Amino acid sequence: MKMESSWRFDTPGPMPMEAVRAFDTLTDRVVAQGNRWSMLEHFKGHFGGSGRSSSENWAQSDLNDLMRYTAENALLFIEAFYEACEALRGDGSIALPDVGRMNRILREHGVGYEIKPPDLIAVGLHQPIAVPERDRYFICRTRKCLTRDTISETTVTLNEGIGAIDNLRMSRREHCEPECHKKLEMRSARVATYFLQVIGRTTASSR
Incomplete structure (x- = not known):
């Protein structure tokens, strides 16, 4: 995704835990539609994981840890989830949350950012104020x-x-x-x- 380059290195703030749990729920609904272990590994890769977990249960646990670690930077968390879903979208056999659903979670929990493919932009209190x-x-x-x-x-x-x-x-x-x-x-x-x-x-x- 395209975003302010500084956001990748200096976190503008963490992802609210309620929002993390909401995206975690969406992840569970996605991975339940195919080979669960493989799908968990797919999401792990987008959240910065490397290597295959030793079991399906460990894959779930490792993904949870990666999601909470990535949540320290809200922008990187949003990017990871969005791109993980986009990579599966061409399959056609898997129902995936659309951008509107993701943005609704961001809005409901006051995250302060919005997905406008291919951009991730600041809204509300996070939006820079232009001085005339x-x-x-x-x-x-x-x-x-x-x-x-x-x-x-x-x-x-x-x-x-x-x-x-x-x-x-x-x-x-x-x-x-x-x-x-x-x-x-x-x-x-x-x-x-x-x-x-x-x-x-x-x-x-x-x-």
Whole structure:
């Protein structure tokens, strides 16, 4: 199935267990129509299994484990079940759930996705919200204005701080030894450097 590539690696969320049980019920109805062991192996393969189980009972148990493991990523679970059914559809002798039945389960349990062959798409709360162009412009303008105001306020604070230091330095110049005067100059430079770094970080974050 076609889906957002990131969904295959970063799960958007697990399959609700009630939905897993509903698909498990459909699986039981499908495998009951043919050689049950072989049909279980067929579904196992689509849910990531490898190798044949040692008995029909073990095949059922292994499939249950695989389905619950795959359910950690709802999208991969839906894909596995859908493709397992599609692979059997050409046989003609087996009754299979159609896409409408699968989507009804997804909808009833609020899974948030819908099958639209060959695509698997997000619906409801999982669907991305498109931001109109004029709203994006407003958001950008607002962010830039806020950043500009922050920089302006920081600049004022910087100027006030440097002015205060200069006044203090001038008032002590006549009474300060050369070594003391040197320390005051170094301290003034450190304070000014700190404020300039703050302005630089604020500007960079707005880009």
